[in-house]
Amino acid sequence: xxxxxxxxxxxxxxxxxxxxxxxxxxxxxxxxxxxxxxxxxxxxxxxxxxxxxxxxxxxxxxxxxxxxxxxxxxxxxxxxxxxxxxxxxxxxxxxxxxxxxxxxxxxxxxxxxxxxxxxxxxxxxxxxxxxxxxxxxxxxxxxxxxxxxxxxxxxxxxxxxxxxxxxxxxxxxxxxxxxxxxxxxxxxxxxxxxxxxxxxxxxxxxxxxxxxxxxxxxxxxxxxxxxxxxxxxxxxxxxxxxxxxxxxxxxxxxxxxxxxxxxxxxxxxxxxxxxxxxxxxxxxxxxxxxxxxxxxxxxxxxxxxxxxxxxxxxxxxxxxxxxxxxxxxxxxxxxxxxxxxxxxxxxxxxxxxxxxxxxxxxxxxxxxxxxxxxxxxxxxxxxxxxxxxxxxxxxxxxxxxxxxxxxxxxxxxxxxxxxxxxxxxxxxxxxxxxxxxxxxxxxxxxxxxxxxxxxxxxxxxxxxxxxxxxxxxxxxxxxxxxxxxxxxxxxxxxxxxxxxxxxxxxxxxxxxxxxxxxxxxxxxxxxxxxxxxxxxxxxxxxxxxxxxxxxxxxxxxxxxxxxxxxxxxxxxxxxxxxxxxxxxxxxxxxxxxxxxxxxxxxxxxxxxxxxxxxxxxxxxxxxxxxxxxxxxxxxxxxxxxxxxxxxxxxxxxxxxxxxxxxxxxxxxxxxxxxxxxxxxxxxxxxxxxxxxxxxxxxxxxxxxxxxxxxxxxxxxxxxxxxxxxx
Numbered sequence: 001x002x003x004x005x006x007x008x009x010x011x012x013x014x015x016x017x018x019x020x021x022x023x024x025x026x027x028x029x030x031x032x033x034x035x036x037x038x039x040x041x042x043x044x045x046x047x048x049x050x051x052x053x054x055x056x057x058x059x060x061x062x063x064x065x066x067x068x069x070x071x072x073x074x075x076x077x078x079x080x081x082x083x084x085x086x087x088x089x090x091x092x093x094x095x096x097x098x099x100x101x102x103x104x105x106x107x108x109x110x111x112x113x114x115x116x117x118x119x120x121x122x123x124x125x126x127x128x129x130x131x132x133x134x135x136x137x138x139x140x141x142x143x144x145x146x147x148x149x150x151x152x153x154x155x156x157x158x159x160x161x162x163x164x165x166x167x168x169x170x171x172x173x174x175x176x177x178x179x180x181x182x183x184x185x186x187x188x189x190x191x192x193x194x195x196x197x198x199x200x201x202x203x204x205x206x207x208x209x210x211x212x213x214x215x216x217x218x219x220x221x222x223x224x225x226x227x228x229x230x231x232x233x234x235x236x237x238x239x240x241x242x243x244x245x246x247x248x249x250x251x252x253x254x255x256x257x258x259x260x261x262x263x264x265x266x267x268x269x270x271x272x273x274x275x276x277x278x279x280x281x282x283x284x285x286x287x288x289x290x291x292x293x294x295x296x297x298x299x300x301x302x303x304x305x306x307x308x309x310x311x312x313x314x315x316x317x318x319x320x321x322x323x324x325x326x327x328x329x330x331x332x333x334x335x336x337x338x339x340x341x342x343x344x345x346x347x348x349x350x351x352x353x354x355x356x357x358x359x360x361x362x363x364x365x366x367x368x369x370x371x372x373x374x375x376x377x378x379x380x381x382x383x384x385x386x387x388x389x390x391x392x393x394x395x396x397x398x399x400x401x402x403x404x405x406x407x408x409x410x411x412x413x414x415x416x417x418x419x420x421x422x423x424x425x426x427x428x429x430x431x432x433x434x435x436x437x438x439x440x441x442x443x444x445x446x447x448x449x450x451x452x453x454x455x456x457x458x459x460x461x462x463x464x465x466x467x468x469x470x471x472x473x474x475x476x477x478x479x480x481x482x483x484x485x486x487x488x489x490x491x492x493x494x495x496x497x498x499x500x501x502x503x504x505x506x507x508x509x510x511x512x513x514x515x516x517x518x519x520x521x522x523x524x525x526x527x528x529x530x531x532x533x534x535x536x537x538x539x540x541x542x543x544x545x546x547x548x549x550x551x552x553x554x555x556x557x558x559x560x561x562x563x564x565x566x567x568x569x570x571x572x573x574x575x576x577x578x579x580x581x582x583x584x585x586x587x588x589x590x591x592x593x594x595x596x597x598x599x600x601x602x603x604x605x606x607x608x609x610x611x612x613x614x615x616x617x618x619x620x621x622x623x624x625x626x627x628x629x630x631x632x633x634x635x636x637x638x639x640x641x642x643x644x645x646x647x648x649x650x651x652x653x654x655x656x657x658x659x660x661x662x663x664x665x666x667x668x669x670x671x672x673x674x675x676x677x678x679x680x681x682x683x684x685x686x687x688x689x690x691x692x693x694x695x696x697x698x699x700x701x702x703x704x705x706x707x708x709x710x711x712x713x714x715x716x717x718x719x720x721x722x723x724x725x726x
Contacts, residue, residue, distance in 0.1 A: 308368065420434075464525055527546070529541060541612065
């Protein structure tokens, strides 16, 4: 029998098994309206831009997938196009993300399925009453502000457990919520106004909020390490040390990275929608992921009104983007040779009030302002510049000489800008410091110079005030601290002197021979804490009041005798190994914590009052974070706040009555508890005596009826009430 040839072998079963099935219908075809009408010369350019707009939304198509119907009579296109996709899923994705997408200022894409066109043509035009879904109100994201006791909240992170607590009087302190977040995360962070709390996971960022603490949004940025909220909580910036990689088959859409984002490592997101707005790379030219330098965070800096976000290219330019479009403002960056750093001017209460009110009375809002500095280049001196934006008008420039480094400090109301200038002598062997203070609210932006002989290690403005504090030192060990070496520092307070029209900053008082290295002002001003942070040998806390004997703390015209006399030490404390010091939003209490991220000795946290009295202290192994929940600005006007201050005594009576009632309830409960314990004790003693008497009667043959009962009576010898006025 002859051997079978290749032609004799039956392959039908294999062909049937591996047969490729093609879509015979039109489910993969979409009709796109809103396409510009063009002639033949612009056809190729239109198709390329058409495909690019789809790619921006995460939908990849090629020019050959697009068919433009043509009008032979006019020689122009008909204003719509047919797009053929590979799969039905790709067509569905394009329909959901590209529909209503603006192609340019005059054209907007409108997408429909090809199979729906016939249905639209034969549509029944009779009106049918739509079915309305039942309205389900969402929980208020700021419900915590309605707490009847007006308490603040704080979050603690220990090992893998997160707890959110209420903080108030000792009887009002309790656990508010203990989330069960099973996935491991890096750390937690509050948003600037306290609306959300964010957790950083391996897959990305999640934000939680509301009274039920449900997840409000998530942002898919794998291996995220740092986040930054915009001031008005509209946007979020995420950063990872690993570049973005989009794998084959990865999810596509406005909430995910597209192939165009590969290689970048920083992303900007819209918080409400969860959409990705844009990605950036923080790697500079010649830098690779293996030899990355330390990042300056935040790498993107927001304007106080959330309208702009700016990015510094050190030594070259500042790029300002408009949000949410993330387009470069004016299509060009601010080219500034040698620029080293910049900061936006904060939005003060005065600016907010001027833009409110009646339409006829409201003033034009002040433009955003930013300050930047450039070093000495060739024969050009170093320079600090104030720039208004978006007009890009230079408001003020100040030349500086022999500059080593500059640092910019805005007062939180935008009234003053301090430029801390580290200068070197001509021999460059020693460093000294100058403070260049710009008075931004005054005409022509006058600049005052405060000359100092020592090196300034910390600077801090008083919130909503006209004072600042500095920490300076001439210790030879400064800059080269060894183990067990404590740097000696001086703390100085300065205040704006308005008497006699001088308007100069004058020294209030200097506190010599300190070890403090951190200044923490109360959010309401007046009180300040000087702390020694990050030291293995010192951990001192000093609580100071700068208006101790001043009847009207808001009054700044002090006599020569009163100048500096109001600075008073209220108390001192010690928290071993303290790494973080933070005031609560009310300015009444201070929290100190020792984080396991820095060391592993006596980790935990403590809460103090403004006088330096320790309220609570918890030592917890593997304790990592303590953060107060921020509060949004008050909704009360200046007049309403003044009215409350005038009637403060009336409100105080109501609060005193509540405190007295609570205290009496506590006292009544305590007395009842003591009485019950005494009664139980007496009953037990009576039973014991009775048993003892019975035993004795059995032994001696007689019954003793004599019984002694002791009664304890509480008597108040003296009662003293002390009232502490804050």
